[in-house]
Amino acid sequence: MFTELNSILNTTPDSFTQGEFILVSDRQSDASFLIHHFLSLYLRARCKVWFLGLVQSFNHYSAVSQRLGVSLAQAKEKGQLVFLEGLQESLSVLIPQETNTGSQAMDFLRDPSVGLKSLYEFVQSSMSRSGGTGEGTDGAEEWGPPVLLVDDLSVLLSLGVSVGAVLDLSHYCRATICSQLQGNVVMLARCDGEEEEDDGDDEGSERLLKGLTHQCSLTLHVQGLPTGFCRDIHGQSRVPSRRCLISQSSFLQSSVQHCGQKLFIWTSTHI
Amino acid sequence: MLTELLQSTDAGGFLIIQDAAGFSGRHLLKSFINAALNREEAVHVLGFEVSEEELKEGLKGSNIQRLHFHNAYADPLGWTDNPAFTVHQFRLEQLTHLVKQTSHPKPATLVIDSLSWILRHISPPAVCQTLQQLRKGGAVKAIIGLLHTDMHQRGTVGSVCHLATSVITVAPGMKGDEAVAKITKRSKSGKVMQDEEIFSLKEDLTVVVQSRPSQPGPKQTDLEEQETDPTANLTFNLRLSDTEREAKEKLALPFVFSKEKKTALLHSGPGSGRILYEPDANDDYDQDDPDDDLDV
Numbered sequence: 001m002f003t004e005l006n007s008i009l010n011t012t013p014d015s016f017t018q019g020e021f022i023l024v025s026d027r028q029s030d031a032s033f034l035i036h037h038f039l040s041l042y043l044r045a046r047c048k049v050w051f052l053g054l055v056q057s058f059n060h061y062s063a064v065s066q067r068l069g070v071s072l073a074q075a076k077e078k079g080q081l082v083f084l085e086g087l088q089e090s091l092s093v094l095i096p097q098e099t100n101t102g103s104q105a106m107d108f109l110r111d112p113s114v115g116l117k118s119l120y121e122f123v124q125s126s127m128s129r130s131g132g133t134g135e136g137t138d139g140a141e142e143w144g145p146p147v148l149l150v151d152d153l154s155v156l157l158s159l160g161v162s163v164g165a166v167l168d169l170s171h172y173c174r175a176t177i178c179s180q181l182q183g184n185v186v187m188l189a190r191c192d193g194e195e196e197e198d199d200g201d202d203e204g205s206e207r208l209l210k211g212l213t214h215q216c217s218l219t220l221h222v223q224g225l226p227t228g229f230c231r232d233i234h235g236q237s238r239v240p241s242r243r244c245l246i247s248q249s250s251f252l253q254s255s256v257q258h259c260g261q262k263l264f265i266w267t268s269t270h271i
Numbered sequence: 272m273l274t275e276l277l278q279s280t281d282a283g284g285f286l287i288i289q290d291a292a293g294f295s296g297r298h299l300l301k302s303f304i305n306a307a308l309n310r311e312e313a314v315h316v317l318g319f320e321v322s323e324e325e326l327k328e329g330l331k332g333s334n335i336q337r338l339h340f341h342n343a344y345a346d347p348l349g350w351t352d353n354p355a356f357t358v359h360q361f362r363l364e365q366l367t368h369l370v371k372q373t374s375h376p377k378p379a380t381l382v383i384d385s386l387s388w389i390l391r392h393i394s395p396p397a398v399c400q401t402l403q404q405l406r407k408g409g410a411v412k413a414i415i416g417l418l419h420t421d422m423h424q425r426g427t428v429g430s431v432c433h434l435a436t437s438v439i440t441v442a443p444g445m446k447g448d449e450a451v452a453k454i455t456k457r458s459k460s461g462k463v464m465q466d467e468e469i470f471s472l473k474e475d476l477t478v479v480v481q482s483r484p485s486q487p488g489p490k491q492t493d494l495e496e497q498e499t500d501p502t503a504n505l506t507f508n509l510r511l512s513d514t515e516r517e518a519k520e521k522l523a524l525p526f527v528f529s530k531e532k533k534t535a536l537l538h539s540g541p542g543s544g545r546i547l548y549e550p551d552a553n554d555d556y557d558q559d560d561p562d563d564d565l566d567v
Contacts, residue, residue: 175345
């Protein structure tokens with residue numbers, strides 16, 4: 001959890017806006033530090049967190065969270081964190097074995113054209129099983145509002161899922177978690193290539209990004225510096241906010257350091 | 272023109288509000304809903320993109336009873352067992368039935384939030400056909416739709432907008448709380464009018480039209496560059512003190528002829544050689560100075 005980012009977004013573990021759909025995106029850069037930030041923020045806020053990890057293993061997130069002061073293994077044991085390890089589950093789909101107790105979540109790998117209804121149903125049934133508001137079944141621990149983190153959506157495109165199906169999934173997650181359960185959703189979508197004014201929908205990741213931008217309430221966009229690589233500053237982030245009538249954007253310059261992330265506001269511009 | 276459209280009561284009208292990812296047109300859509308409610312009309316909203324609470328935020332008063340929200344947000348694709356309204360129900364018969372369910376003396380206005388959602392799941396020709404049938408059908412007085420232009424191909428956007436009687440494209444304005452609306456209106460006689468206006472929205476969703484946007488003039492505020500002094504910040508001195516400047520101006524340059532120099536050269540002083548000339552009878556002695564026409 002990065003305290004500077006918290007102060008920019010006006011969030012703390014004790015007080016954050018509920019019912020938000022936050023889109024984290026990047027272009028020719030790596031915004032996964034923001035996913036780690038939100039993971040540790042919501043765990044510290046005592047929310048019940050569902051994490052769809054489609055690109056990295058549990059150990060990876062665990063190691064990074066350790067540096068941020070949060071223990072994922074402990075959270076998992078206490079029942080605060082539900083982790084879907086996409087990589088492992090997909091193996092059980094691609095290499096079917098007899099002792100297969102895998103859930104239906106990654107079934108779309110068999111036939112991507114079917115859509116992501118099974119993935120949504122996995123998340124939704126898991127949430128409703130635990131009461132939706134995150135209460136423990138044995139009444140041991142009461143957690144805060146539910147939070148869904150997805151890392152990342154763009155990989156679904158490369159697995160053959162259509163842009164429309166991914167947008168449907170994000171719509172349903174938002175309708176269920178944000179509106180119905182008053183929880184939060186954070187999704188990461190990545191783009192490579194320059195931003196173009198393209199006419200059609202040939203570039204799937206661009207269209208996905210635009211569609212998600214229309215759906216979300218807050219966007220955090222990370223991109224490389226326009227002047228190229230710099231030793232001290234590794235990227236800039238744009239925070240267009242749709243909370244107000246007209247979008248406002250702030251530019252932050254950031255630097256990824258070994259044991260953490262230093263963020264500092266360089267300039268705040270109104271667009 | 273924006274104000275006229277807001278107060279318009281023409282039947283058979285189809286208004287499209289176009290927006291892009293950078294700026295949402297939903298606030299303007301809510302202004303239109305508010306205006307229709309204030310005219311004591313019934314408004315039916317097909318809500319695909321935002322929930323009922325979010326759409327009704329800002330709309331107050333007793334008018335809100337005339338707003339009928341059809342929940343296509345919770346389950347638009349029928350993934351649960353009993354969906355309220357799915358995208359596949361976007362057809363003339365079902366929509367007519369939906370609107371006629373609420374009895375109201377005046378024909379209702381149908382608001383679609385958003386057309387982009389429907390176009391993602393139903394083919395554009397079918398959508399266009401349904402919209403055209405609705406316009407001619409008489410069940411609804413007017414249709415207002417929100418369209419995200421960056422989500423579709425230009426051809427699709429063009430086809431749908433071709434059906435519309437008015438199209439408003441919103442974009443962010445120069446200042447923070449202003450927006451620019453490009454309006455195209457087709458009247459029944461076939462005349463097309465276009466206009467561009469700057470507007471802002473107040474808290475109670477009324478639209479305040481500021482002015483026409485002027486030609487984008489040169490941005491004078493922060494582009495004025497100050498003349499930099501080239502003699503500053505040098506390791507040697509390029510400046511002149513007052514005495515030095517005086518001496519410089521007094522100096523006579525070698526090849527510039529002043530009056531004294533001219534007379535000294537042309538009329539030699541005493542002691543130098545003199546030329547005595549006595550003309551012959553054959554000489555043509557001209558008294559005029561032959562150098563008179565020289566401009567020296």
